[in-house]
Amino acid sequence: MRRSAAQLRVLDAALDLIAEHGVSGTSLQMIADRIGVTKAAVYHQFKTKEAIVIALTERELGWLEEALEAAEAEPNHTAGRELLLTRVVELAVERRRMVSVLQFDPVIIRMLAQHEPFGVFIDRLYTAMLGEETGDRARVHAAMLSGVISVAVMHPLVADIDDALLRNELLRTMRRIVALPG
Amino acid sequence: MRRSAAQLRVLDAALDLIAEHGVSGTSLQMIADRIGVTKAAVYHQFKTKEAIVIALTERELGWLEEALEAAEAEPNHTAGRELLLTRVVELAVERRRMVSVLQFDPVIIRMLAQHEPFGVFIDRLYTAMLGEETGDRARVHAAMLSGVISVAVMHPLVADIDDALLRNELLRTMRRIVALPG
DNA sequence: GTCTATAGAATGATAGAC
DNA sequence: GTCTATCATTCTATAGAC
Numbered sequence: 001m002r003r004s005a006a007q008l009r010v011l012d013a014a015l016d017l018i019a020e021h022g023v024s025g026t027s028l029q030m031i032a033d034r035i036g037v038t039k040a041a042v043y044h045q046f047k048t049k050e051a052i053v054i055a056l057t058e059r060e061l062g063w064l065e066e067a068l069e070a071a072e073a074e075p076n077h078t079a080g081r082e083l084l085l086t087r088v089v090e091l092a093v094e095r096r097r098m099v100s101v102l103q104f105d106p107v108i109i110r111m112l113a114q115h116e117p118f119g120v121f122i123d124r125l126y127t128a129m130l131g132e133e134t135g136d137r138a139r140v141h142a143a144m145l146s147g148v149i150s151v152a153v154m155h156p157l158v159a160d161i162d163d164a165l166l167r168n169e170l171l172r173t174m175r176r177i178v179a180l181p182g
Numbered sequence: 183m184r185r186s187a188a189q190l191r192v193l194d195a196a197l198d199l200i201a202e203h204g205v206s207g208t209s210l211q212m213i214a215d216r217i218g219v220t221k222a223a224v225y226h227q228f229k230t231k232e233a234i235v236i237a238l239t240e241r242e243l244g245w246l247e248e249a250l251e252a253a254e255a256e257p258n259h260t261a262g263r264e265l266l267l268t269r270v271v272e273l274a275v276e277r278r279r280m281v282s283v284l285q286f287d288p289v290i291i292r293m294l295a296q297h298e299p300f301g302v303f304i305d306r307l308y309t310a311m312l313g314e315e316t317g318d319r320a321r322v323h324a325a326m327l328s329g330v331i332s333v334a335v336m337h338p339l340v341a342d343i344d345d346a347l348l349r350n351e352l353l354r355t356m357r358r359i360v361a362l363p364g
Numbered sequence: 365g366t367c368t369a370t371a372g373a374a375t376g377a378t379a380g381a382c
Numbered sequence: 383g384t385c386t387a388t389c390a391t392t393c394t395a396t397a398g399a400c
Contacts, residue, residue, distance in 0.1 A: 004383095006383065006384095020288065021206070021288050021289075022204055022206055022207075022287070022288040022289070023207075024203070024204055024206035024207035025204075025205075025206035025288055025289065027374075027375065027376085028375080028376065028377085029374075029375080029376095037383085037384065037385090038384070038385060038386080039376085039377085040377090040378085040379095040384070040385065040386080040387095041383065041384045041385075043376085043377065043378080044383065044384075045383085047377090048376080048377080049376065049377095100286060103286075103333070104282060104285075104286035105204070106202065106203050106204040106207055107204075107207065109338070113338065126339070136343055136344070136347060137347070137351060139339045139340055139343065140334060140339075140340055140343060140347065140348060140351045140352075141351070142337075142339055143333055143334050143337035143339045143340045144330050144333065144334045144351070144352070144355055146333060146337065147329040147330050147331075147332060147333025147334055147337065148326050148329050148330055148333075149329075150329060150333065151285075151325055151326065151328055151329025151330075151332065151333065152322060152325050152326045152329055155324075155325035155328065155329065156291070156295065157308070157321045157322075157324055157325045158321055158322055158325045161318055161321065161322060162318070165318060165319070165322065166322060169319060169322045169323070169326070170322075170326070173326055173358075173359055176355075176358050176359075177355055177358075186365095188365065188366095209392080209393065209394085210393080210394070210395090211392080211393080211394095219365085219366065219367090220366070220367060220368080221394085221395085222366070222367065222368080222369095222395090222396085222397095223365065223366050223367075225394085225395065225396080226365065226366075227365085229395090230394080230395080231394070231395095365400105366399105366400085367398100367399080367400075368397105368398090368399080368400105369396105369397085369398090369399105370395105370396085370397085371394105371395085371396080371397100372393100372394095372395090373392105373393080373394085373395105374391100374392080374393065374394095375390100375391075375392065375393075376389105376390095376391085376392095377388105377389085377390090377391105378387105378388085378389080379386105379387090379388085379389100380385100380386095380387095381384105381385080381386080381387105382383105382384085382385075382386105
């Protein structure tokens with residue numbers, strides 16, 4: 001999706017505010033104030049508040065999609081999985097603020113579950129991350145993986161921790177959970 | 183804190199709704215409707231919406247406090263830590279719905295950080311969970327622990343997973359993270 | 365403990381001028 | 383692309399009767 005400069009300004013402001021207050025805690029007035037325009041100007045870029053949230057989610061999942069495609073293209077399965085996990089951790093550390101929103105905001109969770117293309121993508125992602133593992137235990141592992149990543153990256157305890165240390169500890173722990181060598 | 187029956191009805195309804203919509207996404211009207219009274223009746227029990235959120239948080243942290251005191255009373259440190267982790271996992275599995283609210287709702291996160299007694303308690307809890315570990319790496323481990331627990335328990339992927347399996351996998355993974363035998 | 369009624373502010377959203 | 387002005391609705395919160 002090609003977006004205008006004005007649209008990108010809205011999305012950036014919305015991301016900031018939503019990361020801090022959640023979707024329900026962020027109003028269009030707050031977004032408008034942050035950019036320095038009126039509500040009407042924001043509504044000219046996106047028809048509804050939901051459209052902003054969808055555009056935001058699409059943009060963030062886009063990074064993950066690139067990583068997923070690279071991993072699926074890798075002929076060696078284990079290598080592909082290793083690649084994906086590494087990239088997911090890197091992305092999560094890089095874009096810390098968005099992680100909590102995507103994983104835990106009740107409005108976004110609802111949206112991911114109801115909006116068809118999102119659900120398909122999430123399934124594909126978890127399948128690739130788990131490799132040959134299947135069944136109930138695999139699902140618990142997948143949930144734990146996503147938990148380790150998201151929380152390790154957003155928790156107040158680690159707010160001032162060096163990116164490199166965070167990345168390393170995360171990767172080590174993830175490898176232990178999914179039993180990859182490392 | 184001793185609560186009347188009417189107050190408990192408010193807290194139970196609020197917990198349900200907040201687990202589903204978040205704090206900002208839950209209005210006093212929704213709470214009143216769920217109980218079958220008017221807003222004014224709810225306001226008679228709690229002066230503000232924030233007071234409801236605080237009372238809710240206190241009630242849930244109360245369970246953890248009992249577990250923490252039992253662990254601190256244990257003369258053998260490793261045994262105390264083992265006891266605490268086990269109890270925390272049990273509680274999280276039992277009370278799945280509240281976990282996501284306590285850990286990830288932006289309003290509650292703010293409150294836990296600003297409300298003095300809450301911050302003190304959280305520090306005490308993490309210290310006990312980590313045992314002799316200290317420094318940056320310990321903080322990353324603490325964050326990952328809380329992530330594994332909370333997400334493993336609330337993730338859509340595990341919504342229909344048996345409590346016993348969830349508890350076991352969680353405990354095994356946590357032991358690997360904090361390097362406890364088991 | 366619950367009600368009706370209301371105040372006052374904020375919400376999402378739209379119409380129409382520039 | 384942005385503005386002013388406005389609408390209907392919802393929000394938190396309070397006053398006062400039963």
